[in-house]
Amino acid sequence: MKKINFLIFGDIVGKIGRKALIQNLSNLKAKYKPDLTIANVENLAHGRGITKKTLQEIKDAGVDVFTSGHHVFENQQGLPLLDNEEWSKVLIRPANVGPNLPGSGWIHLNIKDTRVSILNLQGQLFMPQDPSSIFLSFDRFWKEQVNESSKSIIIIDVHAETTSEKNAFANYVDGRANIVFGTHTHVPTADLRVMPNGTVQLTDVGMVGAHDSVIGFEKNSSIKRFLAESTAPYKIPETGPAEINGLFVSLDMDTHKVLKVEQIRETVAI
Ligand SMILES: [Fe+2]
Ligand SMILES: [Fe+2]
DSSP states (O other), rough: OOEEEEEEEEOOOOOHHHHHHHHHHHHHHHHOSEEEEEETTTTTTTTTTTTHHHHHHHHHHOEEEEEEOGGGGTTTHHHHHHHTGGGTTBOOTTTOOOOTTTSSSEEEETTTTEEEEEEEEEETTTTTOOOOOHHHHHHHHHHHHHGGOOOOEEEEEEOOOOOOEEEEEEEEEEHTTTEEEEEOOOOOOOOEEEEETEEEESSSSOOOSSOOOOOOOBBHHHHHHHHSSSOOOOOOOOOOEEEEEEEEEEEETTTOOOOEEEEEEEEOOO
């Protein structure tokens, strides 16, 4: 039986997150043998968006495709990459925010003679940039970008705050999409499952970032902000253990049925 394997990571947070992935990706690849490796990069450059240097670092480490979220629009250095001829082949941003913002919300790749489409969406609940409905955005994508008879594999990064919106969405696309993984909260959920019509769903993959932290950021600076004692920018720990949260999915190349799913949760020394 021929397989097609996917290795997926949630939000990589800052230098320590990049280091954790760079130092461990070759081992993870040796174990899981992915045909495609995807990571969310909205927090890649010190928590805010991307830069060419930071993106190149994790591309060189072996990540193939980069999804993102609202923070990617906050880093002016990274904005041109979203429209750059080369980077835009592998770098996407939520499809359902600001039509005037740079970049595209999906890409189509050819892997092992299979069309693999990767779509990035941003939830509406408690999220900036006034996204349109992820449900209707998917329907539009399905109508305009997917040929139902050609059996492409569809992978969706749903960058959203609430479990309810992500969970409802996964049920809505069950049987149409192959993998729906959530990002943004930085906290992995324990609900990995194959849904009744065959879609793999994980409400949030979780981050790649500092373990002794508040969602990847220095804990005291975060607590101070909650206590309204500071409005200083978040700091990111540079040392200490890091956690790598990910998702592995293996599909049958002919039927696209799920052969194996596994949630990855590792704590590594940095
Ligand atoms: Fe994030
Ligand atoms: Fe986010």
